[in-house]
Amino acid sequence: MTDTETKRYTRADFQSDQEVRWCPGCGDYTILASMQTFLAEVGLDREKVVFVSGIGCSSRFPYYMSTYGFHGIHGRAPAIASGIALANPGLSVWVITGDGDALSIGGNHIIHAMRRNLNIKVLLFNNQIYGLTKGQFSPTSEFGKRTKSSPSGALGRPFNPVSLALGAEATFVARTIDMDRPHTIEVLRRAYQHRGAAFIEIYQNCNVFNDKAFAELTGKEDRLANRINLQHGKPVVFGPNQERGVVLGASGARIVDVAEVGLEALHVHDEHAPDPSAAFALSRLSHGPHGPTPMGVFRDVQRSLYEDDLQRQVSDAQGGRGPADLTELIRQTGTWTIN
Amino acid sequence: MTDTETKRYTRADFQSDQEVRWCPGCGDYTILASMQTFLAEVGLDREKVVFVSGIGCSSRFPYYMSTYGFHGIHGRAPAIASGIALANPGLSVWVITGDGDALSIGGNHIIHAMRRNLNIKVLLFNNQIYGLTKGQFSPTSEFGKRTKSSPSGALGRPFNPVSLALGAEATFVARTIDMDRPHTIEVLRRAYQHRGAAFIEIYQNCNVFNDKAFAELTGKEDRLANRINLQHGKPVVFGPNQERGVVLGASGARIVDVAEVGLEALHVHDEHAPDPSAAFALSRLSHGPHGPTPMGVFRDVQRSLYEDDLQRQVSDAQGGRGPADLTELIRQTGTWTIN
Amino acid sequence: MPDETPTLEQESVDHVRIRFAGDSGDGMQLAGARFTDASAIFGNDLATLPSYPAEIRAPAGTIAGVSSFQVHIADSDILTPGDNPDVLVAMNPAALRANLADLAPAGTIVVNRDAFDERNLERAGYTTNPLRDGSLRGYTVIEVPMEEMTREAVKDTGITGRGVLRSKNFFALGLMIWMFSRPLEPTLEWIKATFAKDEAVMRANEAALRAGYNFGLNTEQFRHTYQVRPAKLKPGVHANVTGNQTVAWGLVAAAQAARLPLLYSSYPITPASDILHELSRYQRLGVRTFQAEDEIAAIGVALGASFGGNLGVTGTSGPGLALKSETMSLAVMTELPLLIIDVQRGGPSTGLPTKTEQADLLMALYGRHGEAPLPVLAIASPGDAFGTMIEAARIALKYMTPVIVLSDGYIANSAEPWLLPNLDALPDISVPFVTGPNSDGKFMPYLRDAQTLARGWAVPGTPGLEHRVGGLEKEDVTGAVSYTPANHEKMVLLRERKIAGIADDIPAVVVDADEGADLLVVGWGSTYPAISAGVRQARGRGAKVARAHLRHLNPFPRNLGEVLRRYRQVLVPELNRGHLARLLRAEFLVDAIGMSKVQGMPFKTFEIEEKIVEMTRP
Amino acid sequence: MPDETPTLEQESVDHVRIRFAGDSGDGMQLAGARFTDASAIFGNDLATLPSYPAEIRAPAGTIAGVSSFQVHIADSDILTPGDNPDVLVAMNPAALRANLADLAPAGTIVVNRDAFDERNLERAGYTTNPLRDGSLRGYTVIEVPMEEMTREAVKDTGITGRGVLRSKNFFALGLMIWMFSRPLEPTLEWIKATFAKDEAVMRANEAALRAGYNFGLNTEQFRHTYQVRPAKLKPGVHANVTGNQTVAWGLVAAAQAARLPLLYSSYPITPASDILHELSRYQRLGVRTFQAEDEIAAIGVALGASFGGNLGVTGTSGPGLALKSETMSLAVMTELPLLIIDVQRGGPSTGLPTKTEQADLLMALYGRHGEAPLPVLAIASPGDAFGTMIEAARIALKYMTPVIVLSDGYIANSAEPWLLPNLDALPDISVPFVTGPNSDGKFMPYLRDAQTLARGWAVPGTPGLEHRVGGLEKEDVTGAVSYTPANHEKMVLLRERKIAGIADDIPAVVVDADEGADLLVVGWGSTYPAISAGVRQARGRGAKVARAHLRHLNPFPRNLGEVLRRYRQVLVPELNRGHLARLLRAEFLVDAIGMSKVQGMPFKTFEIEEKIVEMTRP
Numbered sequence A, B: 001m002t003d004t005e006t007k008r009y010t011r012a013d014f015q016s017d018q019e020v021r022w023c024p025g026c027g028d029y030t031i032l033a034s035m036q037t038f039l040a041e042v043g044l045d046r047e048k049v050v051f052v053s054g055i056g057c058s059s060r061f062p063y064y065m066s067t068y069g070f071h072g073i074h075g076r077a078p079a080i081a082s083g084i085a086l087a088n089p090g091l092s093v094w095v096i097t098g099d100g101d102a103l104s105i106g107g108n109h110i111i112h113a114m115r116r117n118l119n120i121k122v123l124l125f126n127n128q129i130y131g132l133t134k135g136q137f138s139p140t141s142e143f144g145k146r147t148k149s150s151p152s153g154a155l156g157r158p159f160n161p162v163s164l165a166l167g168a169e170a171t172f173v174a175r176t177i178d179m180d181r182p183h184t185i186e187v188l189r190r191a192y193q194h195r196g197a198a199f200i201e202i203y204q205n206c207n208v209f210n211d212k213a214f215a216e217l218t219g220k221e222d223r224l225a226n227r228i229n230l231q232h233g234k235p236v237v238f239g240p241n242q243e244r245g246v247v248l249g250a251s252g253a254r255i256v257d258v259a260e261v262g263l264e265a266l267h268v269h270d271e272h273a274p275d276p277s278a279a280f281a282l283s284r285l286s287h288g289p290h291g292p293t294p295m296g297v298f299r300d301v302q303r304s305l306y307e308d309d310l311q312r313q314v315s316d317a318q319g320g321r322g323p324a325d326l327t328e329l330i331r332q333t334g335t336w337t338i339n
Numbered sequence C, D: 001m002p003d004e005t006p007t008l009e010q011e012s013v014d015h016v017r018i019r020f021a022g023d024s025g026d027g028m029q030l031a032g033a034r035f036t037d038a039s040a041i042f043g044n045d046l047a048t049l050p051s052y053p054a055e056i057r058a059p060a061g062t063i064a065g066v067s068s069f070q071v072h073i074a075d076s077d078i079l080t081p082g083d084n085p086d087v088l089v090a091m092n093p094a095a096l097r098a099n100l101a102d103l104a105p106a107g108t109i110v111v112n113r114d115a116f117d118e119r120n121l122e123r124a125g126y127t128t129n130p131l132r133d134g135s136l137r138g139y140t141v142i143e144v145p146m147e148e149m150t151r152e153a154v155k156d157t158g159i160t161g162r163g164v165l166r167s168k169n170f171f172a173l174g175l176m177i178w179m180f181s182r183p184l185e186p187t188l189e190w191i192k193a194t195f196a197k198d199e200a201v202m203r204a205n206e207a208a209l210r211a212g213y214n215f216g217l218n219t220e221q222f223r224h225t226y227q228v229r230p231a232k233l234k235p236g237v238h239a240n241v242t243g244n245q246t247v248a249w250g251l252v253a254a255a256q257a258a259r260l261p262l263l264y265s266s267y268p269i270t271p272a273s274d275i276l277h278e279l280s281r282y283q284r285l286g287v288r289t290f291q292a293e294d295e296i297a298a299i300g301v302a303l304g305a306s307f308g309g310n311l312g313v314t315g316t317s318g319p320g321l322a323l324k325s326e327t328m329s330l331a332v333m334t335e336l337p338l339l340i341i342d343v344q345r346g347g348p349s350t351g352l353p354t355k356t357e358q359a360d361l362l363m364a365l366y367g368r369h370g371e372a373p374l375p376v377l378a379i380a381s382p383g384d385a386f387g388t389m390i391e392a393a394r395i396a397l398k399y400m401t402p403v404i405v406l407s408d409g410y411i412a413n414s415a416e417p418w419l420l421p422n423l424d425a426l427p428d429i430s431v432p433f434v435t436g437p438n439s440d441g442k443f444m445p446y447l448r449d450a451q452t453l454a455r456g457w458a459v460p461g462t463p464g465l466e467h468r469v470g471g472l473e474k475e476d477v478t479g480a481v482s483y484t485p486a487n488h489e490k491m492v493l494l495r496e497r498k499i500a501g502i503a504d505d506i507p508a509v510v511v512d513a514d515e516g517a518d519l520l521v522v523g524w525g526s527t528y529p530a531i532s533a534g535v536r537q538a539r540g541r542g543a544k545v546a547r548a549h550l551r552h553l554n555p556f557p558r559n560l561g562e563v564l565r566r567y568r569q570v571l572v573p574e575l576n577r578g579h580l581a582r583l584l585r586a587e588f589l590v591d592a593i594g595m596s597k598v599q600g601m602p603f604k605t606f607e608i609e610e611k612i613v614e615m616t617r618p
Ligand SMILES: Cc1ncc(C[n+]2csc(CCOP(=O)(O)OP(=O)(O)O)c2C)c(N)n1
Pocket: A055, A056, A057, A058, A059, A073, A074, A097, A098, A099, A100, A101, A102, A125, A127, A129, A130, A131, A132, A133, A138, C267, C268, C269, C270, C295, C319, C320, C323, C350
């Protein structure tokens, strides 16, 4: 049978029979479409894919996928996903989470998932607001943001999710935006190809409670001025005519005019750099995002997979002989026989 | 009365009447002594100081201080401390925590404490092991470490606490080591002077379950070879004859021979750099620690204090007139009168 | 042009129940709330029941997306929003379909005819048009082309595009205001104040409101209007309040009465979030709120604030209460005052997040490891919340203990008129901090008041009282860590006796007695209106039945056992599977019978009534 | 040199209780465990009770730092470690002072005389030397210069400095081995195997052991040795086991019996950590363990593993169980098999972390928001753990439900001889995964087995069965999200009935009856040995008393109500403030009387015995 080779999926194959229930205009729709398109393109079998989520608007995602799914509780998706990945390393496990779910209540699980490097892909739908609970500030909301729970302005500095993931030893870190479907699909593909934990921040517009939070990256002109598309092995340039660039110095990353410093002075992006410092410096270029903002893959390095390491320990312990015997084990602790 | 001016404390003034109950030889003793010495030197009044801890060997610390203290539950000290700081901004609030308490169960509270920037000082006693529960690996234990719960080796990459704090928007980040009391005291002083949240990693020897984890920084020769003492405004040099140094490049921080590159090429440490990228790059020099390891203050920048911002909002709302009236507030929601 | 008005009968009725129903996007909650306020100001007694879909927006036009708001107005005191509406306003087919079964026999249906097109009918699951197929026979159906009329009404207000139809809820509201003879002015004023920033919207809403009103005035479809005269409410200033609002106000009042700064630390969760939202707006009263990273941090911050000398309060719903469990146990051990509010919702797990239920009671009592008793109180209605919060704070401070207060989704969101108490005459519930040594020149943190068994509260910053608290077992009096067997038992018993002793300091349970009754109905929390009304109705049908309602669930009032044993039958209606019944049985060995409903909705009056009638049948 | 032995009487006794006591650093746990093993191999029945200070090392020589290990050996079946030791080995003054009160009248004290210097006496709080001041009159006191002798013994073994005195526990052990006529060989072998890597230590320990043995042999201080003959244990292979060990083995066996891979996900916490440690060493059996970042993650991983088709298990103690509450509720809603082990310790809060208690029972039953019933089982003894784990797994899999298993600190750490079951004859508790459509060519995730009401378990990777689970209320059969009132009630009742129905699938409670008894003693968990022994003793004194012990605490065995009602009095001894008593009262309306002890320690036999005698006095 050459059936599997000729098997072709369409986007529709990944749509479940559930009505999609986000607000009209919500960025979640676009990301859903990108995901379904991506899965059809890469040709993954439905039964091999599991979507795990927490609680939030974004966390309804699994219901709309025709794959396996687990709509968990608030903040705990990374733990549930880790269990699934441990139980069955053959699955493709995706975590869908929001800025509140991942970075407020679930922050600890996220950073541990990154350092452990199980093969789970975390998609953080960052709308910089709590959507489901109708509009409180989140840990990525800007300082001073007025919301239901902060009528005179949110306090504290928001997290920069990319910086946080890099500080937590993540092996794959990327950023994309709902509106840009080809870019989203490309980032999903890269995350999928990465053997290990992946952290993907997706800027997602909540048109009801935080409309236009990412306008600086979506408006026609703004977009040209502000999007820095990271490309491996290329100097970091951007702007309508690629006339601006990024240099890395002792005080971090800096925006320059290419004409002034020359192309050679620009930072050449290296996704695979073992040291995350350059990626971290790039992540500091914008916070919010405001002004020029790097998009794409910040970091993609190889590190042994938790599941593989564990499997290796088990195999080593069994010395290739398969599971030992419980009786034998108990007897080794010291037994005596009464006749 | 000039009483307050002549008031002098000694270390003994900060010792409580409780017997100190760590294992003989534990690094915690030294840190306790450093803290008591520091408090006496800086002349803080006992009643103005609060120590808050979680659970762990290190978390017994508050019992041994003659100040106010709160021995909390595992991982939650930053939350309790934040409440105390909010209730009474005049206090000096210190969190004592371990690598398990702070980075395993309490990771989320720590990173949020950093981004919020309340005036609390977090001292993380990092012995890279669970002491109190008798020797399981912690999130800072090295890969492959054999412990009670990892007889064939711990999996996952350990956190680098300094990197993590920097990725979480900390305004003050430092590292010191139990054995070096003057250095510890100096770092405590700097943390105290910093108006904001402080994160201090203290390498602490657990001689019972993880002896000599920091030998590379304590042995006479090793110490000379490996300790990089960060000094603000100075080029980063180290080694027995200050013959080695650190340069910062596009691929992060690198160790060089000063003779080879020249003093001018070295990175000049700037604690107050608004961008944490250089501090982050320095934090990547060692992981574990193995080899040359920066010690001292990585970052010390000013950002508005959470408590101050909150107080300002309240004052603004009151428009200088003091608290408004509940009756008035209720009436504003719409009332009617029945006679 | 009142002079052109066709002559209409004005029928006087003692009460009427109206349900506004439409798509989530149709603004039905707003229409209902405005109608309620207009009626409140008019002087009616009233009760409301909002109901909306789970948090996510369902697709427009579907049953899942229907949102409704029922309001009951009356000329005498009423208790519940009413089981069956007399009038149903249905903005689309789905709203009609979802609510028709509840409509009272021969009730009136006011429909937005324009929404009954094929697409909407299909979305609602209708195969034929109910307006045409005779299925509404027996009801009075009034078809109104609301969209057309709204469009017409707003055309000169500057509003365009999608915005045009947004005002149609005001059209419906105007029509109802006319139909029930309410004054227009309060609503007009509200519109002016609320939409001050967007004049086009303001004018559109006003125009739509007037158009609806005038439509009633001018249309022959309406045979008569209704008049519900003002009720004889207690004299004084009234406000129309929801439970989340009165919880917030009660907390502010409690802090004032305790002379303490209030710190409310919470993590948003439906249906408790509005308490956070309310309190966040009270900075001018000196209130500080803290949105924590999760529920565990939220209670940790509140407990820290209490240690620091504030009135520390945290609020949440079931899933959050579960997360706070470990820290509550710490609060029990450290014996610090702390309020924990649980606005219960449908469970288990995420369950029915926007629906009401009472299934957290046993968790409130027992959901902690080790022996960790603490007082539990419950709120009976929005108006009752204010006093309950002050009572909870009084107990927390006087006995140095965490206190759980149970509310629920129904109390949180439904509204009732409430007589403002005299806020200048709040009880003094303040408890002085310890300021000096309490034992031979020394400070003993666990030295207890002989009567209350409360320890002293010494806050950081006080010279000479430096001490340490924590979660390890405490030595009696000194508060030092102690692992001694006898001390542990002593402390477990002391903590238990302290809480049990509160029974002497709370009012005895009052029975709404009935000469000759041998059935007692016992309730707690939000079942109050339904049980009271059900008892009233049953008595009207000749049943002999007594009634008691508990605010204090731990400890119980001292006389409760005696009261229970007076009756041959004890019925305990609860929105759970028998929590209170179980507690009464274990505590008093009385054969309390549970009456259970777990549908995410309050009891209906008739359900209670029927059950009583059945149980009292000779 | 046996021929030089002075003639001694060898007294034969049927049982003896020995307590080794010393400073935490003195290695008493090791000495006790070795003595136990030597006795086990010799064929005695036995029971042990280790006791050590809270986790932090206390200063050497103080009462707080005393660690002890009691072992009871007998020639017939015994149940408890015994209330009062016959022999006390005291390595220092603090050990003597802390344990003397427990010593049986006229008991024997073996002291390490060298430790009775001024410094140690003072540290222990003695003002005079008890060896000299006559306060030990009435006991047989044997003073042994253990340090001097140990120093002498090890001098040629290459051990130096601080290491020298480390071997003194082996000296004490050798002496006891001699005194109680155990063979030396098993201990010598154990030393060889254990210290293979450090020859100096190995030789020092061996030398000290022999020196202790020979000291007994050669000293006139000892008037006689004792002989406790082998017990008539059931024939077969025995192991000396602690509860944490048998829990671990039981889990491995359960996974085998279920034909599922085992994933144990946990966060370390006293006294549950050893389960994690044990299982971590079983990689060669295919066992995988996961040390999570906290207890919430631990259960999340276990639940995810269950969804993925593993036997997901998590284990913890009280504070951790509190944290797992929200996720347990999710497990109830998603109806996935999951085992949750709670090794109870003294509470509330951090409490007495190394002590035992049974105060988590009500939390296990009710500590979740919403109606979230699940089965609860309890382990009665180390040996009982094995079977209980298999039973718990059977229920979890057959009924697709999380199951809580309660152990406690006493069971976890004390040891008893245990007859190895035939592991090749384990019951088959496997439940096949769903592999294809189950309803008209479709897969309905919430379609239930008509009898068990369990839904099907379809694991990711299975083509065609793609489905979604989660915490929102599920529609019956389809498992789609549903907010419908009637469906919610239906599902609440279905989940309740499913768990309640398990009562038909568990053994009836067996009464250890007694002709004419009108008192029934009901126990659960680790009180088993004390209650059984207490009942036995009371009967010996003529009391008529029946006894029952519950393994299943939710649901209760079907016949329990009927059993309870057979007796005029029901006594429920518990290491808490009356949890089971409360449950029995609420469920069966019987006047069950609690007998409570909360001292971080098990009941003593005589406490139960006296209570029974008192209650049965005519
Ligand atoms: C334990 C718990 N706490 C709180 C909530 C309420 N809650 C649900 S989603 C959410 C935050 C949603 O924000 P985010 O994660 O950013 O997702 P979004 O809705 O914006 O996609 C909160 C606070 C909950 N369901 N459970």
